[in-house]
Amino acid sequence: SFFRLITIHLILQMAAEAMGDREAISAGDQRLTYAQLDHAARRVASRLQPGQRLAYLAENSPVMPAAIFGAALAGTPFVPINYRLAAEQVDALMARVAPALLISETAKPYADIDRISLADVATGTAMEGEAPDEKGGIAIELFTSGTTGEPKSAILRHSNLMAYIFGSVEFMSAGEEEASLVTVPPYHIAGISAVLSSTYAGRRMVQLPNFSPQGWIDLAQKEAVTHAFVVPTMLQHIVEHVGTNGGTLDLPNLRALSYGGGKMPLPVIEKAIELLPHVNFTNAYGLTETSSTICLLGPDAHRDAMASSDAHIRRRLGSVGQALPAIELQIRSEDGPVCAADEVGLVYVRGEQVGGEYKGIGSQLDDEGWFPTKDVGFVDSEGYLFLDGRADDVIVRGGENISPGEVEDVLLGHDGVKEVAVVAVPDQEWGEAVGAAIVCAGIAPGVAELCDLVRDKLRSSRVPAKIIFMDELPYNETGKLLRRVVRDQLAGQ
Template sequence: MNISTILDMAAEAFGERTGVVHAGTRMDYASLRVRAHAAAAAIKASGARYVVMLDVSSPAAPVAIFGAAYAGVPYVPLNYRLTKPEINELLARVTPGYVIVGDAYRALVEPRDDLQLVSRADFLALPPAGDEPPQPEEDPRAVAVQLFTSGTTGKPKAAILRHENLMSYIMGTVEFASADEADAIVVTVPPYHIAGISAVLSSTYACRRIVQLENFEPRAWLDAMRRESVSNAFLVPTMLQRIVEHLDAAGAQPDLPALRALAYGGGKMPLSTITRAMALFPGVDFTNAYGLTETSSTVAVLGPEDHRLAAASDDPMIRRRLGSVGKPAAVEIEIRDEDGRVLGAEEAGLVFVRGPQVSGEYESLGSQLDADGWFPTKDRGYLDADGYLYLDGRADDVIVRGGENISPGEIEDVLLSHPAVADCACVAMPDEQWGEAVAAAIVLKPGTQAGVSELQDMVKGALRSSRVPQKIVFKDALPYNETGKVLRRVIRQEFA
């Protein structure tokens, strides 16, 4: 099945329903399909093997996603925040390409004979394709999306998502036409992130209105939520934290009567932030969604009832679930040690996932699945006795002190429990005696104080002495990327 089926179903069932809202522009599902058909015709005529998007969120993104699917070529959104050399290095890997580019980014693209550049305005104004709609490929193994990884440890890898992976995710997690006509979701994640793509696919399948914001800012987000009477939202943890801080600083209540559900994911959520958010939005269903590009988005969910039970419980084993990412959703999850042995409850190791939505494949590198179909996420974590997954960070983030593996997450959880600590990140720093030692970068809450010795003693009292940060620095803010992941490599460089 081709992902274009999602738009076909929405357009035929609710063609007059508004599908996309962006900066005053409103497009219903019937119009979205007409534009996607026109895009497919133009893509086919160009002879391109890839459809590339270099732009912020706009209606061009869903048109390009479905247009590429109708045309039978992969959709490849690029990170517009990269440098000019980085962008052109990626463009050289997706030729011949049909490139939809925003006006603000056109100067970043070096001319090539094998790239056809089209502005966003021209792309959205393509003439109708004619009476015969395009006939998309029915090969479920065809490539639907190609996403480049961040490339923090080398050249970016191109993750491959096939139609069968994406359709398995959508049909396994979303009910068709499950949204009411008044329902809407605000999308703030960039179009080159898997969450941005899954938001388009899942919202279209649910027939829910998508309200696009080009950039995130708390006041603009709140204004859009009120203006469009938004019922659903997805945020990365840093975005939710900024909204909470904005509301608390203004001494204001959210005043979002239409909001029913708020999902978050993409990074570690501080316990203080989610606790405060639940107090500010008492009638809202909170969901923590954990997923990866290679798994077509979400693979574990901590649902609304889990949030309520954990927040209200006096049992520490239940209350700690607020720090988990929930239970597997339509996939299998297991934890293994470095030798591949499957671990039991509460034993920390490497997280593996398996299921039809899991691609685990990279262009030129091939499939990374093992013989039994399991994908190594390279995240560390553990499952409790009830099947809740707790993450300890990336395997590459492990601090190896004298041969002992130390997870930054357990130390960060202790530091974040201090009333003065707003944010923190622990990383490895070089140590002549132990090879590596623990270092911590800490952000304090405004108007508060905490000493280095005080924080070190706190960690020593809660964990073993080997976990105590050898060095602590206080910062105004930690470096994050646009999807809410702390940039540990930047922090490590400072300590190095």
């Protein structure tokens, strides 16, 4: 494959040569053009010793894109670390990263790790020449936010990331006035892909290190932001904030708003479309292991679903759309055969951008190149993918598999339910039963009323054996629902 011969540094090299004077990044008072970003990347590369990986333990800053491309230029992996982890968790990851050069303001000394600050990257010599031919070398190592056990280190090769960029972005396709608001942290695959795709398109990156609804709105207005990506919890906070502050969202420059990284509650996306009728909404579904996006629900599909009175089309607003042209998608039953349309099973994907590989564990692709995403879902007759949660989240009640998603959707249909998380709770008779944690919209509905709703819409085996009410559901900072925390809460009641 052509992709096996090039590195992601080529993306920056092309941008620097074709549009070097164009602004690449704005972060507070700092501004960098593509030529300056390439120079910064070359300074990062010159700091690396042979055999060192490049670790990054800091918030979003102009150094982060320079570090991604600098590592590629030096022929070594870029390894971002979650700066929100507890100290002992960071220590454990640093031990796995060594030997490395670490870019960080705050890190303590570690064995076999040289540390430089963000300011240090602004000085020193710049590496000349081009990146080595990688022939499938590793570009990025991302520690997954493992909800159980030790985080796995997902490996993405240059060939995976270049296949994704070449397959989904057009070079220099952005106008000079276009600006993308980046709020996703550096250690999230969406943060990595934002850098690669913005640089290739020539779209200025506006960095917001710490998200708050008002901060996001203010920066979008100040920088005339045209594009943005948010996780569902961020959009929910923005919509709620606007609701309590006059009810209008004045973002005339915003053209496109993408979201992903978790399940989007239907009322939130409906309200957002209502607040921003001039904006193109896109739902992007992807995984760390697939170099970011593999399915898209595009702006036209959003509009068609919102305008339709046909329930079949309307429900697509709750889907993650159709597979990208370069991605193949299959739903398989647990014992192997491919499922028919609308039949729930396990989601498998295949394509050049799919890494599906972990450090020390190896490739998870099967003999034909298919990757098991561990997500459960179904595809409708038009190829729209509907996700039903993780395979690990399935509730097994007396041998019957129950998807949390189907129960959640029914409960969310009640006007008094704002958010819901359905998980397995221990049951002496059935092994597991359905438990539900509910965040109310206004007055709390009665438990019996909610149980009746599930019984009427589904069947008695799906009725929650236990319901608790919470002020808010637990999410991590990238918008993933922490079901294990909900399980613990329910078990403790």
